[in-house]
Structures are given as structure tokens and as C-alpha cells.
Amino acid sequence: MGSAHSREAITHEREEVDFLISTSNGSGRAHETLKHDDAFAVIDTHGDIGAFGDRGDGFFFSDTRYLSRLELLVARNAPLLLGSTLDATDLQLCADLTNPDVYADGALQLRKDAIHIYRTSYVRDGAIRQRLHLTNHSNDDLELTVSLVFDCDFSDIFEVRGMRREKRGTVARHIQSSQSVIYAYKGLDDVIRRTAVHLEPEPISLTETAALYCLHLPPKHSAKIYFTAAAEAGHAHPSCSYVKGLRDAHRTLRRAEHETTEVSVSNPELDAVLKRAASDLRLLTTNTEDGPYPYAGTPWYSTTFGRDALITALQVMWLDPAMARGVLRRLARFQAQSHDADADAQPGKILHEMRGGEMAALREIPFGRYYGSVDSTPLFVLVAGAYLQTTGDSDFLVEIWPAVLRALDWIDGPGDPDGDGFVEYARETKSGLSNQGWKDSHDAIFHRDGSLAQGPIAIVEVQAYVYAAKVAAARMAYELGELARAENLLRQAETLRVKFERDFWCEDIGCYALALDGEKKRVDVRSSNSAHLLFTGIAEPQRAARIAQQVLSAHFFSGWGIRTIATSETRYNPMSYHNGSVWPHDNAMIAAGFSHYGLNDLIQPIFDGLLDAAQEMDQRRLPELFCGFRRRAGRAPILYPVACAPQAWASGSMLHILGSLLGLSIDAKSRTITLKSPRLPASIGAISIRRLRAGGGSADFILRRKYETVIADVTDSRGGAKVIMA
Template identity: 35%
Template sequence: MKELVNILDGNTFLVSDRRGDIEPSLEFPTGLFSFDTRFLSTWLLTVDGERLHALSVDDATSFRTRYFLVPGEPTHYLDARVSVIRSRAVGGSFTEDLRVLNHSGEEMRFTVRVEIGADFADLFEIKNVRPKRGRTTTEVGQSELRFTYRREGFHRATIVSTSEPGAVDASGITFTLTIDAHDEWTTRLHVATVIYGAQGEDIRAILPLGGSRSPAAIEAEQNELVARAPKLGCDCEPLAGAYRRSLNDLTALRYESISLGVRLMAAGLPWFMTLFGRDSIFTSLQILPFLPDLIPPTVTVLAGLQGYRIDDFRDEEPGKILHELRYGETAGFEEQPHSPYYGAADSTPLFVVLLDEYERWTGDADLVRKLEAPTRAALTWIDSYGDLLGTGYVWYRTRNPQTGLENQCWKDSWDGISYADGRLPGFPRATCELQGYAYDAKLRGARLARQFWGDPAYADRLEQEAAALKLRFNRDFWLPEKGYYALALDADGTPVDALTSNIGHLLWSGIVEESRAGRIAEHLLGPRLFSGWGVRTLADDQGRYNPIGYHVGTIWPFDNSLIAWGLARYGFREEAGRICEALLTASRYFHGRLPEAFAGYERSLTDYPVQYPTACSPQAWSAGTPLLLLRVLLGLQPQGEHLIIDPFVPDGMGRVELLDIPGRWGRVDALGRSRPEHRRPGGH
């Protein structure tokens, strides 16, 4: 697999190879992207016609990178007379300082060329190539190269300028250099990404929170956000490293909405740098004990974009919370339904769960009262449009068979839901975790109604509905011969009997009968599901199992964090600790940054976690995973005006100390300690 380098600042991100080059590629989607459009598709550096080779890459920060390069291919003998340093940063725009160093004892002449191209591809067009329907023009200036794309009202531009003279042509800039002995030459290349509005105005320039930002401004904002988070002191280096990396990634993934004027959490790079209902809610739940002030913008925007009509194209229904919001060309011209798209059956109950959990932590009753109407609408959706068959369960089936998602649960790939023998059920489908989320939402909605909305009758009804759902679910989904809950019910009410990680979400929601929780814990930590690195999405003896299949055998850190939370809820603290240990140890092999997913191979087989080839990294709910694991280890639970602290730290992990945990109680400290006689995770 080709190794890529990412830098990002929320709205803008750049993906290149390890030389810093960008080339159009289906296999490796490199480029400069902003708001779902690729503004640079070619950015290729040569010296005297030769490609460069990377000696080292400094990518310690999310928004700034340096590449140390020499011409030619690497050999066992290197005596380069010239080297090149590319120092780049993003912040709305993209800047690259290009430095050429002459290491010889005599004057040298060089021809430095930067090939430049802009295809203005929509992210969906990169995945599914098709001809552009608009028109691209190129304008060559004395020190500037401008690419412009127009398709009716969709208008984008890429403007490349240089601080030093060069020969600008339609496909790049050439610099003819004479550099004295042991001297150097430098230029600054600046790339502006322009998004034009309906009146021809540059949208980026009038964003409420500012368009282009300097590296210093980005760094200051990130440092300020990290400084607000609790301080971690621990003996476990993998935990310390993952915590630091997660906070940095979470700050980098915040982006500014074009139309809403607030900073939101993007789901992940490179494919999901936008608002996702499910991802944003789960990430918010993970980070709530650490950065609670990031939650209100997300909850408020999701409420503001809540469905209010029947729209088959967008899978929209009254009360439904969105799945995905896009800004690109295909969404603008309704070639994709993502403006926004509502094809998720779980985001709506999860919205209620998040609002209640947020109030439990912060005591922000004003937000709960402000969002009473959308929360009631979400609860109504569960029993109306969500219950397609009138059976008391949440089902899904897309209204848009052309471009809508087939699977509208978190395992949303085409084969993510299957029987044990590998067959795929028909539609509609009612997956088990959806029922758990609905159960939890009803109980939490009842609390909000009773305490904040002054409606005890509504609260009583929601509690009665929740109790009936739990009873019904434990009757219809339980597979007594297998000792676990079915993954789903098919349209005929027949259980879809695959053994999957979804049963861990049931523990988190609380819908599992106490007498059955032990069996669920045994399966989750048993050899069929637990690889040693985490819980697989699908057990290794099931028909569709594939250790590198997207939802059919890989290990998803976010999934495991919810499973650990659920195990702890039912008192299985040791089992939860095993999952924490596994993921934290795995994080060491990813330099502290847990990816979207990694392979489900046995730990004894690989000795290290194997990368999934197209995993997003960083990804928000993976970045949030170490934070939720830390909450599980310390047993943090809000109770009225107090924070309950009940630590259970696995043997050998040592001291775990979290200072200044924010909440309605002010700020408190938590300390946990394990027995020291065993080794800590990762051998530290």
C-alpha cells in the first residue's frame, strides 16, 4: 500500500504521497480538498526533470508538514549535490515554501518545475469516475495561474501564485535557478481555493469564523482547546500517547459550515470531512466528559436540519435526524441526495440519547427546553415512520432505490447484515442495536419530559413503551439455542442469526435482561469475536467472515469503545478492561492514532494489528475512542450534582489520574490504580 501524508484544518485538507506530490489516481485519492471539491489534482515537483525521493517527513502537527527530499531514486550510496525542503501548511488556503539547497562547492544551475492541475472533482466523482459536466478554463498570468470551473450556478476556482519569478504556463510553473556554492533559493507558492456564491461573492471570505487562517492562528486555537480538556497523568504510555493524539485530532477535525456559521466535528479524512448524524452523535458521547462545550453546536445543528417532510430522494421523514450533509457539485445538482441525506435509522433515537447525556453532565437545562420540539419529533418518528411494519420495532428500507443506502444502520455496507450462513435478508430490516437505541431514547426522553418539559403523562407513556419494547425484544430477538441475540429480524420476522459485535451495543443501551448479560459478555470476549486486538464486527465462523472485510470481520475502535461501556454498565469490569487493554496496545502500532478500522486477524497470528487499506485516519469516533475508554477505566458516571468515580484499572496498567473533569459539579479529579506486579499494556 502506498503511504500517504495528510494535513488538514477542518474545511481544507491535503493528501499527498511521501514526496509531497499529488497525482490523479483512482487507487490513491490525493489532492487538495475543500467542502467536497478537489481544488488541486496535480502538484508534482521535479528538479532537472527528475522526481524526488523523501529522506524524511516531519508531520508532527495536523496542519503543517515538511518534506526533506533529494533527486532520483534511493540507492545504497547517496552523495546528493542538491536537496529540497518543502514546508507546507493548510488553513483555508494552502501554502508551500519551496527551498532548494546547493551542497556543492561551486555555482550550480537547476531547473525546478511544479506541474499543476485542478480537476474540481466531487468526492463522489473520485469514487465513481465520470466526465465533468461543467467547463474548466485556465488563465496564465505573470506570476499566477488560475483554474476556474463553472456549471450553471456552481462556481469554483483555484489560484496559484509564486513569490519569486517563474515561467508560468497552463500546466505549471518552471523556475530556472543559479545558486551559488553552499547557498540556497526559496519561493513561496500559495494556493487559494475560492467558492463563489450565488451573487459571485467569495463564500470563504465572508464565513463568520474567517476564511484563510495562518498556522499560528490554527495552532493557538488547537492549543486553547486542548488546554480546556482534563489533564491525564498515567503510567501506561500507550494510554498517554493515544489521549494526546486524540485531543489533537479532534481539534483538527473541526470544520466551519458554509451556511451555518459554527464549528462542527467532521467525521473523518479523506472521505467524510463533513457532518454525519450518527458519527457526530457517537463522537459527542465519547468526548462529553472532556470537551462538553463542543456538543451544543452539533446538537443544535442536527435539530435545525431535522426532517420535516416526506422526500423519497433524500430518505427524509418528519422528525428524522440527518445522516450526511454535503456541499459538492453532485449534491448541489441532486445527482446525490446528500443536501442533506437522511438515510440512517439510528441517528434519530441517538439524538435523544445525546441530549439527555449532555444535560446529565452539564446541567444545561436551557438547551433541553430549547430543543423540546425537535426531541419530541424524534421520539414520535421512532413509533411512526421508524416502525415501518407496525410491529413495535424500528425498521429501515430506503425510499430511494437508485442512490439511497441499502443498510441504514452503522454497518451500512451492502453485505454488513447477513445470516450466519452468509445469505442476505430482504428489506425492510430491523437490526438489534436499533431497538436498543430506541429503548434508551424512550427512557431518556421520559426523564427530560418529567424534569424539564412539565409533562409527567408523556413521561409515563414513554416509560411504559420502553418496558414493553424491552419485553418484546427479549422475546423475539433472543436465540436460545445459540445463547445470543439475533443481528436483526427480516421482513417476515425471522431472526437474522449471525453473531456480531452489535450485541455489545445492546449492553450499552440497557435493553438486555440481566440474566442474559453474562452470555453476551462470554460471546464478546470469546475466540469467535475477540481477536486479542478487539471485538470483530462478525464472528470468524460466520458465512461472510473476512478479517479485512469492511463490516464483516474487521475491528472498529469506536464499536469496541461502546462495547466496553456496555460491559461496564452490566458490571463486567474485567471484560471491559480487556477491550481497553487490547485497543490501547494496538494504538501504539498506529503512532497513537486509532484508525477507522483494522484487520480482524488473531493477535497470536500477526503480533501487531494489520492496517485496513482504505481506513479513514484520522476519524472522529476513532479519535474519541481513547477518551471513552478512559471514562470506562475510571468508572465515571454523573449522578445529580455529583460525579461518581468507580475505577477498575486492569492489572499492570498502573496509575491513571485525570484532573479537572468538567461538569455540573465544577471540576473534579479522578484517580485509579491497578496492581503493579504485572506488565502494563504494550510492555511499558
Template identity: 35%
Template sequence: MTAWNADAETTITEAGSVILVEGSSFCISSRSGDIRPDGETNGAFFQDTRILSRWELNINGFPREPLAAQRPDAFEATFVGRAKWPDGRFDSPLVVRQQRHVGPGLQDDITLENFSAEPVDCSIELLVDADQADLFDVKGGRPNRHSALTRSVRGNELVVEAVSDGQRRGSAIRAAGAEVSEYALRFHPTIPARGKWSTSVIVVPLVNRVSPDETFTEAGKPRLRTGVKRHRAWEKSVPPITLGESSVEATLRWSQRDLGSLRIFDPGHPERVAVAAGAPWFMALFGRDALLSSYMALLIDPDLASGTLQTLADIQGTKVDHDSEEEPGRIPHEVRLGVTPGLSRSGKAYYGTVDATPLFVGVLGELSRWGLSEDIIEALLPHADRALDWIQDYGDRDGDGFVEYRRATDHGLANQGWKDSWDGINFADGTIAEAPIALCEVQGYVYSAYLARAGIARAAGERKTEQHWAARAAVLKEEFNKRFWLPDKGYFAIALDRDKKPVDSCASNMGHCLWTGIVDEEKAPSVVRRLMSREMFTGWGIRTLASDMVAYNPVSYHNGSVWPHDTALAATGIMRYGFVDEAKKVARGVLEAAAHFDGQLPELFCGFDRSEFHAPVSYPTACAPQAWAAATPVQLMRILLRFDPDLTRDVVHLAPILPEEFGDFKAEDVKLAGSRITLSAKGSEGSIEGLPADLKLLKEPRPPLDTQLGGQSGD
């Protein structure tokens, strides 16, 4: 899912950490609000650089006793603690409130309140440092690779800078009334009886000694910043969703909140919005993650998908570059802002992904069904055609009709599908597959891309183009079902290896093949049985690898864990082929798992069976919030509603199969073709208010093998 390689595993974030996010900026601190230098992954980050690596507040020579840490918004936290009296006694009437905002820098509003009947002289020391470490180095637990830090006191500011790869990064730290030294800000207030003392500590990031726009200031109001206004506008624009089952409703609200907090904006096109992969380590644009997440979030806001497509189109590959693995027409894997280019080595974008390019075309096709503006489709269509050219000219390396990957450089990702850990693709006996590798789900994505292009051509009246791509899809489907099917096992191989040998492990990837519709209808029952078997379905979700495989490990990243988005796409495929009860069982399992995470699904969790533990077991380095985990409940509700617009045919399908305990469902102001509609459902009954007069409501599921990504069915 992300830039995860054998030499770049993430150190574990401290238990109980408080994570704040706004755009690509984020902050990780302890529950007290402190950022301790012994916490390797703690810090405040701006443009992939750590602008604060130490932030320890001591009062009267002692750290605070933490009482509460509250996060009313993704970008804001309030920390409450108790300070010791100057004589060191514990039962102190000194209370510390610290309100933190993150954005283009950081602001901490610190208030010390004296609840005693006598004034008190306090000594306050804020120990600070800013190592300017690149995010990749912090994430990997590696020491800094830049030149030595320089510290200078300039007036009332401490400026900490470093130079790396010709770029100067720095932090300017200040607070009114502070005594500033090279390592600390100090205050010596007298706090009156029943009185307060306050200050604002501000950190401004510097890139080549230039500060970003709209930094925090003493006179400014943090809640009036552009980033906060965007967040508030999002809260007002997303569909209000109500549901009789309160825990599922809470999960859906978490989804909306997390997706809103993960949105990122192109400064050159502020009207476009894309979605970052996840906090804390992947607050950047990842092609595959953004495309899948925005697809699954269509019910919430189709603009996420259109903005993602537009943003990715602007950085689509134009040349061959082995260092970055860029190729003409290829959609990038990730885009970074830091000094260190990361996996690219030669720029800010790294293109080493095999699936983002076909997904780009498939999502465009799905948006055309949702009534995306013809002007936007027309502008994106040349990019879709270049993506299709990449599939033929570069993706299909040996001309056999399948898309394979093999990294072009030894610093690139060894595996370039969504299971991109070094050991993510293996045989049933545990042997690691060798590249070039053709993944089963990637062939499904390509199949959907061909059909998506055919559908766009059909809507435009381009009969010849439609027939061309429909024929390409038919050939691919036939060959896929011949070459990837394992008749003795009753499921699809996860891949073909370098010798075109089927990689015979039983993995969740074949669920994506159901989602895309590339599976022959007569093979679907066997695939569904395997996905729903005890070896695959834990009760909370579908394992990435079956428990009877040699490489199975329930606490691995990709070899036995449960990824909510992976399970949701498999559930969509299961529903698509008409297995209603099975799809409902999977959806309910994931939503029940979410309740054990207080409604906020993490990136992944361990693959233990539900009978072993009363709750799903957390995976230690899972991102939360994380984009496709946040979008998962939205997608699950969509398949339970069996809500499928197809404006290219002037119809909208709605055939709900909601569990009885869900009660009444209602989603207001859902965006569809420039209109706002209201979806209502209970059990097997559903209705739509505000549907444009030229659209026909069909209270039946979409045909099971209808084209493109969103196909759902069930009787």
C-alpha cells in the first residue's frame, strides 16, 4: 500500500501517542503534549521534514503530570496537566492547559492557572530542538544524514537550521516574553492568586530561509486559517448520515472525519482536492491509495475522485527514467516534498507501481457513470489513453497480454502491487516469487480499464472505439481464467512468476478479481467459498493469506493480517456475483471490528480468528487515520444499499439488503451529476428524493457482470 521495503520498516509509534494532521503537516507527541528526543518517531513535520524533534515543558523543575489529552479536531489538541508547586509537593493547585494547532508550522497556547489563595513565582522551561531530519530517515529509525545543525538566537527567536542536498531547512521558534537560548525558552512569571499566566509558542518552518504562506502568528486566530476553513466547509458539505445502529453510524462519522483530515490540496490548483494515504508516515499523495480510497468514498464526495484524477494526470509519466521508474503514461506511486527524494532518487515522484495506471482509467470510467462533468472527462481522456498505452508498451513486458512488474533499480520497491512488502508474494510452500510478476488483481484492474474506456466511448457514440476496448477486455478475461485458475485448488493463483508459473498461495487478492468482474461466473462460487473459509475469514475480515499457507503469520504486514479496504473490495466482489448472505456477513464483521477501535478503523489489524480473542488485535505500526481504511465503511454501506448510478444509461440502481438491526438509514445531500439527492433505506426497501427527472430509479441490483468497477448484484 505504501513505500514499504525491507530497509525502510517503520519504528513503532509510542503507545498512546496523540497524532494531529492538517494537509501534509502532522505532529506526533506523547499524551502530555511533550515531544521527547528518546521517542524516535515523535515530532512535528512540515513538507516531510521534522521541524520539531524536542518539545519538553518543565515547570518548577519538573515535568507535568498529564491529566487529559483531547482532540476535538484532526488538527487541534488540548492537553491538561498538573504542575508541581515550587517546593515540589504533589497536591498542587497549578493546572496547565496547552492548546496545540498544527498546519504550516505549529502553535501552542500555554496557560498556567493558579487555583491557590496566594500568588506563586514559577520557573518555566521549554526545552526545544529541531533536527530537520527527513521523514524517511525518521520513519526508518536512521540517524540524520545532513550536515550539523546550526543554532542561533536572533532577537526573540531561536533559529535551528541544517543543509542537506543543497537545501536549507530550518525552524524559527519564538514566544512573547521568553528568555531565548540555543536549547530552550524560559519564563519566570508570578501568577496571582486565583489568576492565570499565558503565552503562545510559535514554530515557523523555513525552506531556504523562506517561511510558508499563512504561518501562525501571535495576532492571528488559528481557527480562521485556510486549512481550518476547508475542514469546516468539508464538514458542512458531506452528506449527513443517520442510522438506527448507533455504533455503525459513529463509524461512518469517523470515516467522514478522517477522510476530511487526510485531504491535500495542490497549491497551483487549490480547487482540486486529493487524499493522502495515511497518518502519520504517509501524509503524501500515493497513486494507488488515492484512487482506491476516492473510489470507495464516492458516496461521501465524488470530488475526491475527480480531484485525485486531475492531480495525478498533471504528474503522469512523460519519459523513461530508471531512477524514478518513470515511463510515458505511467501514474506515480508516491509524491514527496522533503529534501530526500525517497525512492525516486532523482525527483519528488516515484513511479514504481504496477496498478495505479489501470486504476486511473477504471476510476475515470466509474466517475463517468456518476455523471462527472463532460468537460473534466474530456480533459482527462487523453491521460487515460496514455495510461492505456503504458499498459501495452511498458506494463505488458513480454507481449503475453498480462501486465507484469520488475523494478528498474535496486532502490525501488521489489513488489509493486498493493502488497508491496518484500515477502508479500509467495507460493503455498512459502517460497518467494521472483520477478517479473503478473499479479491476479492487476489483470482485473486492466480488464476494468479496458471496459471503462469502452463505456466512455459508448456514451460518446464512438462505436469503433467501444468495440476495440470491449474486445481487448474479452480476450484478457478468457486468458486470465485459463492461466491463473488452479482447478485442483478451486481458486486463482495470486500471480504468475518470472517463468509464468502460477504462484499457488491462497490470498485475498482474488477478491479484487471478483470486484472487477474478470472472474468467469462458473468459477465464482468456488472462489467465494474459499474466501469465506475458516482459513481466510476471521470473523472480523478476510486474511491477506490463508492460515494453511506456509508463510502465514497473523501478525505479519501482508501474510495473514486483515486489511479493511482489502476485505471491503472482496465483499464488493462477493456481492457482485450474487452472494448476498456472504457479503453481508463480511460487511458486518468489519463494521463490528470497527466498534472495537472506537469506530476508527486502522490501516490493518492482526489476522487472529474471532474465536481466539474478544476483540481484533491491533497491528503495532498501523496508520490511523488511513485513507482506504476510512473509506471502507462507506464502501460497505454502498454495497449493502446496492446503490449504483449509471448515468451513461440514465438509470440509478437501489436495492438495499440492510441487516435488520441497522434500522433506518438516511444519507442527505449525496452528490450525483450536479444534483443533491437523499437516500433512504430500511431492510430491503429504499427510496431516493431529488433524483433528476431524466434519470430512472431501478429498484433492482445492477446486473452481476455489468462493466466497470462498481458492479454489484445479488438476488
């Protein structure tokens, strides 16, 4: 039996190996990500791209790399890094560089630290722009050569991730003028993609892949060089000045900040973590034709994902409900209309992932429009209901109600093919994902003995999502006057709740089964999924309390956060993707569940653990996940090598947990903001919340601790908004 299971695991690994992410890099330099809408750049801390063979670097647009190399040489040498930082707004990467000692014919020609280079970069309107500000700090007149080396390979994002292709299109390079070069790629999909490179001022020499400057710099004098690479599809204007583009970016940022709720806390460490999270969410949010949409994460998931965006929208619903509207509208537009086995699509199903590159167009990968997630559809309905409750936007409900009804039809139809009342998944295409819940790695769903569960699989949290979706749909139906439908949906939800308690609860392990396999056998593994589902309200209160205590035990809680499975389980591995790691968004959903059951006191360990972890991370940014090793004194969390950072639902996690700690709920109809048994740990101090909306009103208030209670001081109220403590 053991060898059979091994062969099965190997088969799964071979089927999905092409979608794994390579960790190989060349230079060992640290990297940062810059993004605006559909364009992003992975750039090293020197400001270079692809230097020393860093294969994952690049400037990307719509899943294609439009710039694969950009390297600065000063006096024919790579400059030395003095320091580099991503500014607090995520708009610019700022690098301070200097020259090394430069020798010619054995003689010192340029002494180290003579030149300071301030190199700044940002992405805007489908282009990456750089400014070089070079200052001579020596006492000598200098004739300084400066070179910029650049190139484009137009690799698909999946090629960059490590997939190999037998054939590719062709790249043509053309010097358009003394200051510009055009690159054109004719893909196998017959689409021509172009990059326009522009330099200012005019270099003394320009080839298809390099520009050379010879700068005369008297002592204490400076010179500037500007570089732009624009993706043609981005409608960028290469001649747009660096300063104007940056000014426009800051103006847009200030407008966005004013339109969302502002949160500040007296603890400066926490305030910095929350500000970074908010900045990262703005960075990842793309202005689509449907409205603002949070792309899942950079670099590999900077595109439309269903599950990720829905959970992110739910996390920050209290802060920015406009994000949920954009997510719902976009996913409604791309909702599956017909059956397509190659895309794991059935009518009414909500999108999992959408890609725009050459390989997706040619179906070399299945993700052009791919529907292989079992939870996106009930989450869509759930988020629609939460949006209505928060905003009272009945006009938008009317707009998306047909999509909600189609989603419900999928839940009761193709989503439940055997009619047993549980939504389950089994992929229809071998190139698709074998597991289609949020833990979608091939080995994430396994029995107690370690054997992989065989489908169709009914995953535990999905049934809870369906329960919450039907309750939410009932509220929406009442709003629209469809009373009979509303009553029927509530009956369906109660029937599911009773059946769920009977079929999923495992008394011997003290929690719900991770899943039911294809033979309806319980997958009796202790997992975070059981606590993740609590926010839906499907669990009996006594069982919810038992699960809460279990996931805060040493088997689950690492000191930094709750692991995805208990250390006692056969496949536990703290370095794995889904079998023992810590995911911030998972912890945030669990905390929301604690709040739902009035277990607010149990949220603080999660909040404090993740806060401590964030302060140990680069940029105080929580990544997609990190390893589940036990916390040890004096040691930081162990990073997972290829975790995305930033990632949307990781960025939203601390904001989500904060709302849970406060017991915050919003009712748009009564314009009431309710704080139910709020908690303010010492790690928060006082908290100020401005422009928190409730329907057509909004309020500003400050929360402080007074002895063992929390008091609220409402400083302003508009449109009849009320803040109440319960």
C-alpha cells in the first residue's frame, strides 16, 4: 500500500510540476516589486534588471516580460550599493550607489566614493521610468563614462517561472532615433508586442542594446539621465517626463487615501505595519474597466484571481467597500456561461484565474480563463451579501443579482454532481489543478495515514461558505422582494447545517474533518480549515469553542501564527506550502471566526504573533506565507523561499484581524457602526478611525482603554451615522 501511495504522489507531482516556481537567481541581490495597474517590475536593490543572470527580474505587462535587462555601469564597472529602500507609498525604489576603485593599466583612475548616484525607479501607465542623479563629490574635474545596457526577450510569465517551450516567436530590434530603440516580438499567437526605450539627454552612442554617456563633472556638480521603457499595450508615452509621471502618481495616491477609511494607532510599530499593509493593497489594486480589483500578488500572481480577490475584498470591506464592488462586477462579467472541460468550467461558476500572455492564448497552459476553484462561487455570493449589508447599494444588487442566481444554480447543480448536498470538486482536465480549495497543492488533502484523498472531494470550509452564501442570498432576496426565494434559501441553509454537523464532525480528533473523499469517507486530519470556517457561523457554539482552543495549542500555534495543519499529522512539514506553514490570511479568517462566536479574547495571540512576525520582515510586510517552525527567543520567523510579497490577502490580514478585535459590524440601512465586546490589546494602544462609512453616513471616532473596558469618543458624524457599543 505504501508504494502505491508513493507512485500516486509522484504522478501528481509530474502532472503539476510545470506550474511550480523556480527559486534560481544569479546575483544574490535583494529584489523589490513596483506595480501600477497591469504593469509591474521585479527590480534588484541597485535598480538593475537581469544583472548577473537574475532570471526572474523584468518589467512585465499582461503576463509578458517587456524588459529583460537593464544594467548600469559607471566607468565600465558595476556601482557599489550604499543603501536602497522602497518608499512608504510603494511608488518608488530609491537606491544610493557609488563607484568602486577604477584602475586602468595598473594605475588608479577613479577613487572609490568619488561619485554619488541617486537612482530612482517607478512604474506608471505601462512604463518603467528611471532617473540617475550623479554628483561628483571629489575635488577633481571628472570625465565620467556612464553606460546603460538593456534588452527585451518578451518571455511569457510562465517561461520566466521555469517552463520550457519548444518554439518561440521572433524578436526584432530597431534604432528609431538617436534617443530611442524599438523592440518588436511576433509571437506564435500572431500578436505583435512592442517595447519603446527612450533616453534623455541624447547619449553620445546608442546601439540596439546599450547607450553610452560621457559626462563632464566639475567638483560638486551633478548630471541627470532619464530612462524609460514602455510597453506598447500600456498606452504609455515615453516622452512623458519623469517628474510629471511621479507627480501624477502622488496625486492619484492622495485622492485614493481620501476616499478610503483612515486608521491610525498610537503604537508606532503597529502603525507602521498597518500603513505598509494599506500601501501594499493600493499597489496591488488595479483599475480595471469594472472598477478597482486587487491582483493576487507579485511577481507570479499579478493578475485577476477569483478566490484571492474575494477574500481580500471581504477582509477590507469595512475600510473600502468599493473594492468589493469592483471585484464582484468583474467576476460577474467573466462568470462561466457554458461547460468547458479544458478550463474546468461549468455554467455559473466563478473564475479562478485569468492570464493574458502568449502561452495562455495558445493554450500551452490552461489558465487563459480557468475556473478550477471550488470555493470562488460560494464566496462570490457571500461577498455580494456582505457588500449590500455594508453599503445598502441596492442598485448594484439589481445589477449583479442574475450572476448571484447563476452562482446558486451552480452550487445546487454542477457543484454537487451526486446530489448529496455537499459541493465537491474533481478536475476535468489533467493540466488543471488536482486540488481546488485554497490549499491547492497536490498533497494538501490527505488521510490520517498520509495517503492522498481521492475525489470527488468535498472540502470542509467550502460547505461553510455555501451555508453563509445561502443565508446572504436570502437577505438579498428579501431586499428585492423575492420572499418565497428567501425563505427557501434559509431552509436550504439550515438543512445543510444539520447535515454538515452530522457528516463532518470527528469526535476523536475534536474538530471537523478536513474533507469527505470520493467514497464519502472522512479525511480525519486536524487542519486550520476547521477553524477557518467559523466566521460563517455554521458550527455549533460548543464545537466552535473546542476548535478555537485546539488551534491555539502548541500543535497548531507556532508563536508567530496558526499552522495550516497540526504538528501531530503525518504530512506535517513546517517548510511545506500547505502542510504546516503559517498563512496570514488563514489566521485572519480564523480570528474573524473567533469574533463571530464572541471569543474576542482569543484573538490577541494571533494578532500579537503576526504583528511580531511583520516587524521581523523586510519592509514590515507580511508575505503570502512563512515556515511553521516553533518560535524561538531571539530568532525571526523562517521565510518560505518563493512566497509572494506583497500579496493581497496577506496585506489585508492585519486590517481584517483589527476589525475582528473590535467586534466591528456595519449596517447600512440603519447607518449603524457596532462595536461588540471590542478588545484593545496593549500592542494597539489607542486607535483613531476616520471616515468609516455606514450606508450614506460616516463617522470619526477614537477608541481607548479605560481600566478593563474600551471607550469610544465619537469626534464627528455625518449623514446620520451612529457608533454604538454592544
